[in-house]
Amino acid sequence: MxxxxxxxxxxxxxxxxxxxxxxxxxxxxxxxxxxxxxxxxxxxxxxxxxxxxxxxxxxxxxxxxxxxxxxxxxxxxxxxxxxxxxxxxxxxxxxxxxxxxxxxxxxxxxxxxxxxxxxxxxxRRMCQDLSLHWFASAHQLTPAEAEVLRGLCDGEPPRAIAQRQHVAISTVRSQISAIRSKTRSSNIRALVRQVALLPPLVSAxxxxxxxxxxxxx
CATH class of the missing domain: 3.30.450.20 (PAS domain)
Structure with a gap:
């Protein structure tokens, strides 16, 4: 059969x-x-x-x-x-x-x-939320580093990010250095550009x- x-x-x-x-x-x-x-x-x-x-x-x-x-x-x-x-x-x-x-x-x-x-x-914004989340996950950023990255993508200077996060400016600068190292970015501009050029995907x-x-x- x-x-x-x-x-x-x-x-x-x-x-x-x-x-x-x-x-x-x-x-x-x-x-x-x-x-x-x-x-x-x-x-x-x-x-x-x-x-x-x-x-x-x-x-x-x-x-x-x-x-x-x-x-x-x-x-x-x-x-x-x-x-x-x-x-x-x-x-x-x-x-x-x-x-x-x-x-x-x-x-x-x-x-x-x-x-x-x-x-x-x-x-609606330079770096879309889902793309930023995936980027942070792919590069094993900590939640605090991901929040700093979000601020940088929104155009916030490090001092403003520190004030919003209620931490010292030195802490934010250390986090930026860690983010650049993990993502192999030469500077903040190159870092933001990486995120801005990611595919604009909608959440499942x-x-x-x-x-x-x-x-x-």
Whole structure:
């Protein structure tokens, strides 16, 4: 007798599902738009970032801006991308809560047609939390050293880190020296650059956001 269970070929996974899953693993907010402002898909990072304070709003499947001053600028950038294939770097929001994003045309639309547009959010911080955690773990940094590294990545000088950690400045300098030795970094700038260039990965421990707001298909 033949074991039909082993002879059956596994059903292929749809490419669209794989692409959605791939986008959800990147810790940059990304929106795929059609018809200029209709959101076809928002990845996990975008759904997590578009909170009540964000300069961009997702109302149903429509992308909107919170501030009236940004309406014309965003509409023009999206229209130029969809109709003429123009790329643009755009900043929206006010001084206290601004965000920068790239407006990128996707594919080549037929003559007279409008193509899709990718909106990519800027980084929320120079060194992403998960990347920093993995970097610290890979180089066997102590929890105190990892916290010092976080401060350096956030642009804090050693004295400010010492004050925040309630330790002597000499302690922080010793920790920086240990971090540089473990990571083979020639200086603080090279150290921060190592972390900043790590892949932007999303944690496998997803919050309820993923379940509450499924990808649009």
């Amino acid at each position: 033949f074991d039909t269970h082993h002879n059956q070929a596994a059903a292929p996974v749809p490419l669209w599902s794989l692409l959605i899953a791939m986008l959800d693993e990147v810790d940059f907010g990304m929106l795929l738009l059609v018809d200029t402002s209709r959101v076809l898909h928002a990845n996990y990072a975008a759904r997590a970032e578009l909170d009540a304070e964000h300069p961009l709003q997702l109302l149903g499947d429509q992308l909107r801006v919170r501030h009236a001053k940004d309406v014309v600028m965003l509409r023009r950038a999206l229209d130029d991308a969809a109709a003429r294939g123009h790329r643009r770097l755009l900043a929206v929001g006010d001084a206290d809560n601004a965000t920068t994003m790239a407006i990128v045309p996707v594919g080549r639309p037929a003559c007279g047609a409008r193509g899709a547009t990718l909106v990519m959010f800027g980084k 421990l997803r919050s309820s956001i993923a379940g509450a707001c499924p990808p649009k298909t």
